[in-house]
């Protein structure tokens with residue numbers, strides 16, 4: 482069967498990766514978590530003195546962006562790809578609150594987006610890819626055959642992230658997570674380059690009251706519809 486491109490965008494912590502990864506596994510497509518790439522650039526920036534407080538040394542980061550190598554390798558235990566930064570597995574490190582609180586300003590930088598989008602487009606050249614993020618249907622793959630835009634209420638999204646971090650044993654309060662979700666939504670929607678918005682031809686999914694298996698089923702139906710049409 483002819484392979485297509487699937488773009489899943491939406492607000493923070495609403496379940497994009499969960500549904501994207503499950504669909505990719507079922508249909509034998511590559512899954513790429515584009516947010517992990519922005520998180521990896523943020524971790525690099527934290528570890529290499531690019532932040533002074535909340536200030537970002539953009540000139541330094543611009544010079545070093547070509548030295549930031551990001552790749553993915555499937556983790557057989559979790560069934561999802563782990564993120565590697567310059568050869569080291571950083572999957573755990575990039576999911577901390579420290580990275581979450583610094584990622585959106587880094588992702589708003591034009592030269593960072595330019596570099597990441599080029600890499601994402603190269604990964605999707607052969608189609609057969611499910612990618613999730615903020616600008617996949619609008620900028621990275623504007624011609625994607627299937628585009629989804631996911632949303633849920635901020636409180637529900639914060640609760641999902643809280644439960645996830647708690648299960649991993651990470652200390653983070655619900656209020657701190659809710660504030661982070663709101664802040665990132667604001668920066669992501671209001672930045673100049675590729676702001677988060679629904680592509681005109683994307684299907685809207687509010688999964689506030691859906692279970693993981695319901696949303697998985699819904700996505701599989703949309704995929705079938707596109708493949709049959």
Ligand SMILES: Nc1ncnc2c1ncn2[C@@H]1O[C@H](COP(=O)(O)OP(=O)(O)O)[C@@H](O)[C@H]1O
Nearest residue numbers: 493494495496497498499641642645691692693
């Ligand atoms: N429909 C759902 N109901 C409850 N929890 C969900 C649902 N979808 C995803 N989750 C959980 O919410 C958390 C955030 O999901 P994730 O896929 O990482 O979101 P995103 O990629 O949009 O940031 C994960 O712990 C995931 O297991």
Ligand SMILES: Nc1ccn([C@@H]2O[C@H](COP(=O)(O)OP(=O)(O)O)[C@@H](O)[C@H]2O)c(=O)n1
Nearest residue numbers: 493494515516519584585588614615616665
């Ligand atoms: N395509 C993308 C993906 C993520 N991002 C940025 O990266 C951050 C982290 O993305 P993510 O997908 O890991 O976020 P979560 O919703 O999983 O917490 C987002 O808040 C955005 O600022 C982006 O700008 N463009």
